[in-house]
Amino acid sequence: MHTETEKEAEDTCPVHGPITCGFLQNLCGAFGWKLLLLIGLAEITLKGFVAGGGSGGLVGLPIEYLMREYNVPAADLQVYKSAVLIPWAIKPLFGLIADSMPILGFNRTPYFAINSIAGVTALFLIALVPSLSLSILLLMFFLVFMDIAWSDLLTEAVYSTHLRSKPEEGPNLISFIWGGIGIGKLVCISMVGVLMEHFGNRSPYLIAAPAAAFTLLITFLNLPEETSRRGRCCKKLGGSEMPLAIVGLVIGLGALSLALLSVFGGDLATKVTCAAILAVVALGLVSAALTPIVAKVNAFFFIQSICSFSISGASFYFFTDGPVEYPEGPHLSKEFYTSAIGLVSTVFSLFGMVIYNRWMQHWRYPFILMMGSILACVCNLVSCVVFTRTNVRLGISDKFFVLASDAVQMVVMEIAWLPNMLLMSQLCPKGCEATMFALLAGMGNLGANLGNYFGAFLLKMLGVQPTGEPNETAQFENLWLAAVVSAIAPMIPLALVFKLIPNISQKDPIKGLTSSSAGSPLSRFLEKYFGIEDIPSDDSTQELENMVSSADDNDSSDEEKVVC
Template sequence: MAESSAEAYYEPVKGDEDDDDEYVLPDDAGFTDYLLYPLRSGENFFARFTKNFGWRFAIQITVMYLLVKGLMMSVLGLVKLSYCKKTLKIDGSACQTMMVISSTPWAIKGAIGVLADAYPLFGYHKSSYILVSAVIGSIGLFGLATFPVTSAAFAAILLFSVNLEIATSDLLCEGKYAELMQSKPKTGSTMVSYVWGCFQIGSLIAAMFVGPVADHYDPKVLFWILLPLAVSIIVPTSLGYLADERVSPEKEGIDMELIKTYPYIVLFCVIMAVVAVGNAAIDIFFFEEHFWQMVYAISCSVLLSILAFLWLPRQLAMCNFYMFMASVLYLNISGAQDFWFTADEQCVPGGPAFDYTYYNTYTSIVGAFTGWVGVLIFQNFMSGWTFRTLFWVTTILQCIASAS
């Protein structure tokens, strides 16, 4: 890993220079000006981004949110249906259980964050954890691509390792760009728009080829395509583009002061991680026993909700509980639903019988374009809104969309 150099990876900006004007059309704009407006405004946006955060950090964020979270995570989400049906030959219920197990790393991000803050691995709070998780994720993808996997539980474990890379890298890159946003508040919306813009581009690229590949080939071939994407985050991170400075020798080791300052928050994050891993273990060893899966999930949800109100600041506990209830009440039957929409005539007479090109590619392309519309709306009209207003407006829109 590259040591910190004298050259800053993102230069400090004096005065109000970080609030450069966005590109606007000239007063006497002609047809060519309107035609080139998307190109010129995009060029202006990227110039402002690199000026305030540096080209190295821009590369780090681009690799993370275009290739890793955008492209790789989108392919994983799209390939699950064809992989379950064509390769593993399991039903919708088993496929959904497999995806719950594999997504466990997203539920332990709190513990990962605590660990990264409390213990600088090899002297770094973020970079080393990203590199280790990238190696683990790459090994998981290699196994998915090469091993003759027939067990849904084993496939879930390999997919768990891939999601561990994405979740860890996402969390620690988020932590770094949130730090920069705080130091440059006037550019906050620029960072958010850039991150989500990269993600939407990656999602669009994934949508274009996953469906046709799944229709004509073994879906396992897609894991070979993902392998270099998993490795890609290693390059900018090892070169120091995350700007994660090495801690001084006296600060190496466990930061007991942090743990003593926030004991209940740390303990809550650890318990939540243990519960999440326990849920994955229950799903693996009781793969077909949905009753016991439900009992465990409900019991742990009640426990965590009570502990949140006992140990966390009340505002944070209320926010967490609201988002938890919103997720619980937003019923997800995608596993069974996906199988029904793509079932053949013999399985579902008179059914839609969509192929993967239509179900994965065409619908996802529409989703990617609407996501881009959302990014443009946010950057141009909502970037100055308060978080509270953004939260309730987007929540209402989600409720309307799910009810339609």
């Protein structure tokens, strides 16, 4: 005999068997098979397997090797890679577009299709047309990561809605999502190096393209279970959400403009100058729009991200140049540099998570952030040993040193990263969690990208400009000095840690956070001159109901339509 609940679960979930009768069967019964398939396609397959968690995997790891084919200097390589990864920094703009500009009454389903078509087309062009100019190749990379980032955002919006209706199943669903992403990441990392070593640098894209094409099923099967509804375009540009809408729009367009400038024109000095202007505008605008406590925390993380001057473009050439290009170098193979190091990084990041959960959960925020920054600085300074070739003189092999140092760095990075994520989550007022988290995470990604621009300028100033051409040993003479600056610079914002970070335990709630923009300069300006009052985020649902009711009262037509 089956209970009524069990019968409903069988009707909604086609997954059966001893493996799925427990965890997956419960998820299927709680959320339905469509949501799980949506997550499987957009998160596990696209974000996990294709993108290696976001910026790596089959589509991200080969980028530097493809840039080598064009003899791109190290500084420009960093700028180009940052430009194509900009979509991760402008997710708030994507969210604003999807929420404010429905297509035929749909806010999500059509955007899944548009992004999938653009991304899959770009992947096939990268894989099959080796004669693409550098600018067109970079544009294709941009479309690929736009597909991944936007699909990730839309999926987050869908499962967030389901989580609010079934909060008791939230931990299980999150475990399914991130566990699946982790498995996808491990699979792609283990194979990408082998593919490039034996079949060429573009071969991973032949695997990524059909895998990414499966996301078209999201639209064809209507996995978000979205129905066409009446609405007004640009509804997010009014009411109490106007400050966040303004921030998302201005920063998103600014970052997009910087990406296009980086790909299609301008010298390095111009690009770095524009990056600096964008940094000032973004920090100033967010600080003016958000409630003071959120603005302070965002300012600390944003400044620290910018100060993390990346030197990855030069270190890539340092580790992968062959005997002809750099006779004294490590000469790491593609398999080792991508797959072996990637697998070690993934495994040891789990150790960092265990250490944090076991011993550091009760630390106060300022102290754990200081500890994480100090440990990261020490670990990064150790890289000077390999850049000066001291490890070789001490009889330590490059492969052992790289794996050991990378393992320690990943443990430290996880310890430093987890409190940041926890604090950002606590800074999201009830009622606008998704919007606020997207904005804060987007600012963090933008800061990291801008740090790559400033790191590129550092490499240019120090004359570290390898291109993968023969006999470029002299290009690495000052790489150790760039590494020292890159390691020490993130320590500078620690002088502000007690001013900008709340001195509370990670277990304590942040009190008095009722709105995303309460008390902000922009909110006061809009209230004074435009009569737009800020309301607590808890009341956002009631406000939306009032807006819908008002729209229905003013709409004399019974037809389903969208008024643009």
